[in-house]
Amino acid sequence: MTQLSLICTVKNEAANIADLLDSMLAQSRQPDEIVVNDCGSTDATAAIVQSYIDRGAPIRLVHGGFNISSGRNNAILHAHGQFIASTDAGLALDRKWLERIVAPLEADQADLVAGFYQAAPRSDLETAIGATNYPLAEEVDPSRFLAAGQSVAFRKLVWETVGGYPEWLDHCEDLVFDQAATAAGFRSTAVLDAVVHFQPRSSFRALFRQYFFYARGDGVANLWPLRHVIRYVTYLCLVLLLRNLSQRPWLGALLGLGLAGYTRKPYRRLWHATKGWSFARRIKTLSLPPMIRVVGDVAKMVGYPIGWLVRLRKSTRLIR
Template sequence: MILKKVSFIITLFNEEKDISAFLDSLFEQSALPEEIVIVDGGSKDNTLDILINYFQKKVKDFDLKFSGNILFDTLDGINVKIFQINGARISEGRNFAIKSAMGEIICVSDSGCILDKDWFLQITKPFQYSRELCVVGGYNYAKAKNFLQSCLAASIMPKKEEIKKDKYMPSSRNLSFKRSAWLEVGGYPEVMDYGEDMKFNFNLRSKGYEINYNPEAIVYWKMRDNLSKIFKQFFRYAKGDALGKMYLYRHLVRFFSLIVLTAIIILSVVLSPWFLLALIILFAAYSFKPYRRINYIWDNPKISPYIVLKKYGGIKKILSKTIAIFFIPFLLTYIDLAKLSGYIYGLFCRKT
């Protein structure tokens, strides 16, 4: 089934580890868009070769023709365009892809994700029932393959019932919108290298656009797999918040919390270790939402299939959950330090 007047766009950069799995999920969809536009930002690894080989193996007579910086052909009735633009940032790549696309409805996701088989149907479904509707976002499941990724999922990924529709701000790993809305807000903000999707959301809301939430439009998002990558991820997000003048209140709360934490540690050293009891209470409150997600993450094969089904069972699972209770507060603190550092850095980088 081909969805008429629908284009799918994606940007890539050094995605050789994840691109094949993403493409598999793309072409296993119950419905496909009329057009696929891919922009590679100048990958230094084998991303582009893997991408082209994938399409060539998909259809034996698929012959990508080269013209300038574009590779293009038609695959089973789907127009495919592949660009390589060296140095293009995510926002620039997305805007270029949308300008190059023909569809009235634009669907967006990221490599590093896996699309649910009905994603295209669900992310475009609300448009069928309302002509006024211009933006739709879906629900993201974490994809965790080890203990650290599971703890990260519990720390940052809300359950469906936690999401408030009136405050919902979707990531562009799971989004669709009408071209007209994108044009009115001036596209993705190209001055931002990270956080551009949230700023895009704020710009849409400022123009009066409602963001529709469809929890059945599902994308699986691979969690970062080491502490260095996690720090870099949230540092960049917070830098984007500062550059885009977003979430000031959240970052002020984070800064104040760090001051309180430091004060309690100093008091426990200088005056009495009993002050550490306050730290335990604060950590418990701090980790309340992640704690409520532990069973949901650890026991959910959609999120942690390798942990749930193959490695962890019985006493081992109980032990893993217990360790998570102690580890999550420190992971949250680590993430907040990354955010605080990134936000301060972003303030210095901001010109106005």
């Protein structure tokens, strides 16, 4: 009987799918099967996966889905294992990722396990984005850490019970899945040394797009409304503060304290990440976190109300 299935869904990932497949095949604990779902690629993604199969790799290629949720559901539907480990393209798995992330399932200590993810930057900007937007493992409370779809393992029973990943969501589907599993009474835990490596966004435009869609997904799914309200209020206060700065110079000190608090953790991470760099390169990279924060926050403030309007329109249609 197949015990462990490793799955992913991909679309137009010809540039990086080989890195993911190589890291899957190099795992210290090999799955009983690997299921790759192609979600309508128009590039060479499917052909690259097929080339691995033709060389004898234990991979099954299936096709289906219209977004990441439906593609992931289709992969799981075709998987035979009672344990499912899920990841995504654009990543490389640490050699012991699978071994570590399924251990709590096999020991019957959990029903859903969150793995971790670490930035693998290839440029100075990517280094700054990784340090600014992603916590280190030692900064995370495992009891509150939610599983992301690119680094998670669960019993197939969990997926069956909650009705799979929500296909009405194009983003944040993994968080809604986690919440549904918790609401259904399943046990969850986090294994922070089960790591996947990812490349941060390589431009401010790509960063804006990423967080726009994350926030839009929050709005559609009605996730974290208080968090978003706090962000709007904070920036409104910032605008009011800046308007009165010339009349009340002491507000500059208040602004500086706020900025220091907001970027304290990013700077601590980035200081260590840039150790050994030349002075000029390091100073240039250390100037980026405030801009990264603002770009991300503006993207979220634009994306969230759009998602909220999408959810409102969907609700109106259902009432009619």
